[in-house]
Each structure stands twice: as C-alpha cells, then as structure tokens.
Amino acid sequence: MTSYIAPTKDQQFLLQEVLKVSASDIPGYAELDPDFTAAVLGESGRLASEVMAPLNAVGDKEGCSLENGVVRTPTGFKKAFDQLKEGGWAGVDMPEQYGGQNMPAVMGSAVNEHFLAANQALSMYHGLTHGAASAILAHGTEAQKDTYLPNLVSCEWTGTMNLTEPHCGTDLGLMRTKAEVNKNGSFAVTGQKIFISSGEHDMAENIIHLVLAKIPGGPDGIKGVTLFIVPKFLVNEDGSLGVRNNLSCGAIEEKMGIHGNSTCVMNYDGATGYVLGETHKGMRAMFTMMNEARLGVGMQGLGQASIAYQNAVIYAKDRLQGRDVTGIKNPDGPADPLIVHPDIRRSLMDQKSFIEGARAFILWGSSLFDQSQRQGDTNADGLLSLLTPVVKGFLTDQGYAMTVQAQQVYGGHGYIEEWGMSQFTRDARIAMIYEGANGVQALDLVGRKLGQDGGKHAIAFFEIVKDFCKNNPELPEFVEPLKQASKDLQAAMMYFMQNGIKDPNNALAGSNDFMHMFGHVCLGLMWAQMAKAAQSALDNGTADTEFYETKLGTGRYYMARQLPATGLHLARITSGAKSVMELDASAF
C-alpha cells in the first residue's frame, strides 16, 4: 500500500546549490555537473521506486527461512539484487581498478538514501558488502584486493561483519572466538558469532565474512583482537571457487523488523581465515568498516523517516476527517482532509524539517569523507570522526521518532500491518541499536571524540558555525537561533571540561543529551546554509519560487520549534551526575 518517490530535487539542491559540488576542487567533483548528478539520481531513484519499494512489504511478510543450512530470501529479492548488480550501483563510489565507477562518496550516499528508504532489509545485503570492500581496500594486501574486491564491488559476492558473540557486543575484549595458525600461514577460526546481518543467503555465490577473533597467546582484551577474511567458499588461485569453508549458519533470528534481511547465528568450526591488516590490530581494520557502517545506519534513520513521511503526507491529504476550525476547506466533501488540522501540520513539519536537515547533514559528512580520502585533508577526517557518532545516534533516534509520528498520522490504520506504516517503525527501530547502540555513540562522542587531537575538531566545528553567523547577518531568523544553540553546546562542553575532571560521570551522565544537542546544532547549521542558498536563488530571480520559499519556511520551522531543544539538553547536563548516579543498584 505504500509508495516511494526519490527526493532527487532536494538532493540536486543540496549537491549543486548548498555543497556546490561542481565548483569544488575536490578531485572527482568537477564531473558532478547538474545534468550528470540528475541522471544518476534519476536512475537510482527509478530502481528504488519501481523495483525495491514494491518488495518492501513482501520482505516483511515472508521473511527469511533456514532449511538444511540454506537461507532463502523473500520472493523477488534475488531478482532485484541482480538489477542492482547489473546497474553497477553497489560500486558507484568504488575504484575503477576493481570495477567501480569511482564517483565521490557524496554521490554514493545520495544514491544509497534511495535504496535504504525504499527497502532497508534488501539494501543491507549490498551495504555490508560495500563496507567489507572498504575494509579490504584500506587494509588488505594487493593479493587480497585482487582476490576479493572485483567480486565484492560488483556484488557477485557479498560481505558481512562479525563482531558480536552471545556474551559480548559492545565489550569486544570479552570475545572468545579464537584463531589458531595453520601450517600454511592461514588461520583456523573457531567460535560463534551472533546477529550477523546477511550472514547466509541465496543471492550470491560466495560470502566474504570479516571476522574478529583472538590469536591464543596474544594480548588480553581488545588489544588481542585480529580481523580475518573468512570466505564461505575458499578462492582458488585462478579466482574460481574452491572448497566450502568450515562455517555455517546455525539459526536465523526472529526480529521486530527488517525481516527481509537474514540475521544469522554463524558457527565457525576451524574455518580457514586470512589476517586482514595486522595481527592484534583488528579493531583498527574493523573500524574502517564500522565508521562507514555508522554513517550508513544514520542514513537508515533518515531513509525510514523519509518514506514514512511521504506516505503520511499522502494519507493526510486523502483522508477526510473533521473541519478546519478557521473555515471549511473542502465544501463539496463530507469533511476536510487531515492536513488542514494544526496538530497534523505540526507533526508533518517536524518530520519534513528533520528529513531535509538530516539529508543535508549526511551529504556534508560524505563530502568531508571525500576531502579526507581524495585530498588527504586530515582536518576533514578529524571533523568527520567527531560527527560520526552524531550522524549515527542523533539521526537514528530522531529518525525513529519521526517514523513513529508518520505512523501516528494514520490513526488505527497505522497500527494494522495492511497499510505498511507499522513496518517502517519496526524496521527503523534497529538503527538505534546496531553498529553500536546509541548510548555507545554518545559515549564515543563525549568520552573520546570531543577531546581527540586536543579538542581541535570540536573547535573547528564551532568556527564553522561562527563564521557562518558572522558572514550572514542578513539571515537573522536563522543566524540568531543558531548562535544561541551553538552557545548552549559550548556551555555543555565547558561544563564537561570543568566537572568531568572531578568526576567523569558528570560528563558521561550527560552524554546522551550532548549527542542530541550536537545533532540539533548540526541540523541548525544545515538549515542556515540551506536558507542562504534558497535566499540566493530567490534574489537571483529563480522561476521556481515555490521550492525555495518552501525551503525557507521549513527552515524557519526547524529554528523555531526544534532547535530550542538545546536549552533543555543543557539544563539536564548541568544538573550533573548526582541525581543520575546516587541510587544504589539495589534501589532499582
């Protein structure tokens, strides 16, 4: 019952008028002229709308099944995955050397939004493959790259990441999976991994598992962890598939959502594995994949909010219920459409202003990635590192809240499965949990990223905000609230510095609030930048006044109704850790 239209116009605005990609000196950006980006987004949008979105409910209803070690994906998933492969979509931003199209990450992200919104469960199969390819690209030997990358970039093979075990998720130092060296220098990997997305399925001829394990005799805890490439089928020297490796899917989980993606218990029984990167430095290699995955999961928050919003708008315009208190709007009908009612508007504006701000935020993050990767800009890399937990944590918390609001627009029809809104909520829920639960993101932000490199990336962020405000006094509706919110954020940081030394809990008890206020300031900055671009188009006599006026109006809503949340977060943070920590564990 649901539908999806790719937000290409909004993406074009962001790419060409806000980020101004074709005028950028980042290598590869010059090719991103408006016609080119429109053509690419048009095609990926079509695939998302016409092929992937119609399978979303099918995947939810059928789920995956495991029989005799074989996992079957839902009807139509393989055919859609084949179309994705044929279009080369999985390798949009991968090097040409390995069969990719070598576009910047900013385009990879824009395309990925379409797929993740249209069908999150299906998109996870190639999303994780991309992550595995990135890890091998960054840390693999030339031989490993040649062996695995062409087939991962094309999605002939897929990839996974194996971290979690039954007794450990966040605390990977507790890991029990072990890897013992074989005579030929490879390793025998033994252990059980759980919650492995796309761990086993019927859509690709091989699956390349990246598995964290401990080599006996190595350092204790997280410092003794090594990352291994553990293929489902070993690969012969000529590139053909060799023997089946000693690994199997023991079970698939029943979950709240993303039923179309197989979440597997994976058993490794002396499976042959090859060290990726250096021994005992597995976390460094895994973090290449994990950081990418965290940005991708932030995109899932945006994606589900976006498709849910689109459908809520359709329903709000279609469903007749009650009358506009300021005067009948649909005199020929028995009632006015839901969208006339102020609280429905309030909800739709919450959603719309979040979605468009989040879209800008992720594309900005992707452009920082491009600066880092293509220009070797370590400042961009550091800033992205600071923003990664905000993208992941804030966008998935808020994305979920907005998806729930979209579901709410449907009333009772939102709760029954027939209309499809429940699935968006159930699917969106996972994004707050995997790739590091959002509490872990907040901890990473406050406990690690904020002070990284002497705090210079946080300072750089505030400089960006300050410069924008200084240079754009003609936009007071945007600049003034942004200044206030940024001031709140700085005050929170100051509180952490002054009080976290006495007791680190004074900082950590405020970590969730800090992540959220940071997210709001980022979206406030995005809205200010978008407002500037929109105002500029209007000043230059654009014919499409409706688009730009709408952009300004949506931005004003965010500044008036969402950004002031920073004040509440600050109040909570500065109330300190005492009320959070004073009770004995026995008192709960």
Place this chain on the structure above:
Amino acid sequence: MTSYIAPTKDQQFLLQEVLKVSASDIPGYAELDPDFTAAVLGESGRLASEVMAPLNAVGDKEGCSLENGVVRTPTGFKKAFDQLKEGGWAGVDMPEQYGGQNMPAVMGSAVNEHFLAANQALSMYHGLTHGAASAILAHGTEAQKDTYLPNLVSCEWTGTMNLTEPHCGTDLGLMRTKAEVNKNGSFAVTGQKIFISSGEHDMAENIIHLVLAKIPGGPDGIKGVTLFIVPKFLVNEDGSLGVRNNLSCGAIEEKMGIHGNSTCVMNYDGATGYVLGETHKGMRAMFTMMNEARLGVGMQGLGQASIAYQNAVIYAKDRLQGRDVTGIKNPDGPADPLIVHPDIRRSLMDQKSFIEGARAFILWGSSLFDQSQRQGDTNADGLLSLLTPVVKGFLTDQGYAMTVQAQQVYGGHGYIEEWGMSQFTRDARIAMIYEGANGVQALDLVGRKLGQDGGKHAIAFFEIVKDFCKNNPELPEFVEPLKQASKDLQAAMMYFMQNGIKDPNNALAGSNDFMHMFGHVCLGLMWAQMAKAAQSALDNGTADTEFYETKLGTGRYYMARQLPATGLHLARITSGAKSVMELDASAF
C-alpha cells in the same frame, strides 16, 4: 523470558501515605486500611505475575484466528480469564447489587495496573467489559441493568465499544451505520464497524456490543447518533440466551502488537439493538465508556513502561559489559554489569521516575473519580474531565518512549523476539492511537477542556499546585522547580487566551506541546507530594529508610532532568502558528 512483579509496595505507599485513603471521608475509603489494601493487591499481583504474565508471549506468538466465524484466542487465555472471573476481579469496583465488590475506583485502578502490565492483550477483554457495564450502569433502564449487568460484572459475558467505520474514526458525524425501528420498539442495526477490540472470541458465552448508529431522519452529523445495546445472543425474559443476533465478525486484523486480543471487523445485518440512554444522544452515553477507557489506556502506557523497566533492570544488573570508569565494581568478573554505566542509569532513572510519577497521577485521577461518583463533587468531576486527555495522551506517549528506552538497554537482544522486549514496544504503541489518537486528546484538552466551565477547573489545578508550594517551603528541591514549571504552563495558557482569539490555530498548533507540559507539571506535583510523604516518614523515624530515600532521590531526578521540559514546550508554543501553518498543502 520476561517476568513481572506487581509494584504493591509502591502502591501501598501511594494509597496509604500520599492519598491517605483510610483517613479520607470519601464513602468506602474508610475500609481501605493498610492490611485490606495489601491483601487485595497481593492477590491481584499474584494472579498477574503467575497466571497472566507467562501467557503474554504466548498471546503475541499465537495471536487470534478466525475460522467459520469463530475466533480462537491463544492457548491458555480462556483458563486465565476463568481465574479472573472466579476471583471476581472484573467487578472489584462495581456495585454489590450486580455482583460486584463495590470498592472505590482507586482500588480498581491499582488492581488493573497489575493486569494491564502483565498482559495487555488479555486484560482488554475484561477492560472493555467493565466499560460497557459502566455505560449501562449510568445510562441504562432498570430492566437493561438487570438483564445485562450481573453477567457483565462477573465477565460471564463480555462487552465491546463500536465506533469506528472504515471512513471515519475521529469524525463520527460521518458515520453510516443505521438503525431502523422495528415493530416491537427495538431497532435493526445495519453497517460495518472496524477495529473492534475483543469483538468476537471464545472466552464468554455472550458478547454485548455497544454500537453507535444513526436513526434515519434524525439530525445530521454527530448530533444524530444513538447508542445501542446489540447482544451477540438475544437475552430471553428469564435471562437465558435466545436467538443468535444478525451480526458477525468478518475479519480479524493483523497488527503490530496486542496479537492476543482479537481486533475485529464487525458486520451488523439488521441486528436487533436496544437504545441505551436517549435517542440522538449516543455520544453522551458513549462518553461514559470512553472517558473510562481513556483512563484505562493511560494505565496501559504506565503498564507497559513498568513491565519493560522491570526487565531492563534485571538485564542491566545481569549483563556484564565494560568497566565502571570511576573504578571496577565487579573485580572477580570479566566485566562490570551494565548498570554501572552512567547512560544506562540515565535511561533507567528516566523510566523509574516516569513510572512512579505516572502511578501516582492515575491513582489521584481515580480518587477524583471516587469523589465525583461517591460524594457528588462536581469540582472533582470537572478537574478529572480536564485531566483525562492528559492521562491518556501524556502517559501513553511517554509510556511508549520509556518502553523503547527499556528495550534499548538490551541492545541487539532487545530487537529479537526471543527476549520479549520487542513485544512490550509493539504492544505499547497502540495506546497512543486508540480511544482517540493523542493528537485528538491534545485538541480536546486545548480546544474544549481548558475553557470548560469558564476555565475554573484549570484554575483549580493551579490553586492545588500553588497551595502545595506555599505550604511546603521546606522542600525547595521540589517546590522551586514545580513553581517554575507551573509558571510555564500558565504562560502557555495565557498565550492561548491572548492569541487564540485572533487565530485559533495559535492555540491548536501548540496543543501537543501543551498536553506534554501539562503532563510534566502533573507528574511534578505528584513527585512533590510523594517527596513530602517520604520526608515525613523519614522524619518520623521509619525503619525502612532505603525505600523513602530512594523515593526522594528518584523525585529529585524527575525535577532536575524531566520537569525542565516545560520550558522547551513553552518556547515552541509561543513561537505561534505561523511556521506550522504557512506552507501550502502542495508544499508537503
């Protein structure tokens, strides 16, 4: 995998030390001495924990099925329902004349929390029966009362409420179900009703449907609506069951949650119905049931948050992950329990402080109901009428948010169905929707209740807050934040008065925020009252210092970290309707 322990100690504290029921002059309260209430709550708690809670996951997994017009409930539901009947639990607060135990509503509520927390889907069968009985008690003829009440009070028969049709939910004036008078004075009811909870099932020998319909020739819209008693089996003069009525269950819905409750499409094909109350005044009669149901749904928000919290606490104490940054707490184990981590504490404190505040709020509301019903106190009735949308809307929005937080404590284990946390979230989601979606509650609050009787009930509420603050200056940690929050709420009301006249959208665009800030002030007041009672017990040398110190600590958390939300809501409200309403519908 989940468990439930009834919060009897906390309820005893509220009944005996905060509401001081046994010292109250409300008729029936004198009997509520501590031993009596402890005995009642002990028994209902036992039934909830030992019989109903273990069936919660069974109900979710099996759901209900419809075959040849017969709806089967999940394994064990009927047996548990029989135990509920045998214990007389459905009629706890019903008149003795009809087989009830005639306890005050405050006890009915306390008992009901146990059942709704332990198994919401199962409890809805008797919950709606209670509502139908209340409507017949208030609006039925003596003959109707004699015919239906004994069997409804005992739950030999169950009841339903039939309002929604496919094209209308909130806007009942659009209703198409019609009722034409028969020769014998009864009516023939024809039409389709949807989303009928407990509409058909195998747990009772008769089902008494209360159905809204229009008598042709009556007034248009909502003023032409009449409420009918439409039994599944007609009742003979001697009380025995007669012919099967012309009504049937056409389908049961697949839903996000509450799978154990049958949500039915009900078809009435000239079914025999009897007017309940007056013709064309059906909404008045239905509102007796609906107001009761709204308080019950608010209790569902509390109930799911409460059971989810209990299980989150167990997991947080059990799951070892990471180390306390201020010093190792579990040196003999491989890691410390989750509960040492500040953000886990923050989440548990959010939950705990909400749950205990909400519990106090609902019991206060129930005591207002008792004052109204047992003492004819119209002021109490008016105040409860004002608070009803707050109980329903705020407690279900927040209850859902807290259930999601409890699920989050489990990380990935919260997302898979095996652990049971997902069900709490899925079940809790409905409470924000049914009995009037929360946007409708906010509209009812701001558009109707606030100004009712010249605004005197709102004024009375502020007087209660003011008196408490004036009389308890020795509790500044509670009184000062409460004063500020109450000031914010009054400022919002003032804004509505000054700006709503120019444009009602200035009020309605802030309705959701107002409902939430009102809820926070109510919980702030509850916490202040609880703090006073706790402080008094400590001053009087109680032996159980841990309980009362914990109560004070939990209250301080609410005042420091939750109550300041009123400032954000006020900022949103006073930003006015412009940013909410300015976009054309086409711009979404």
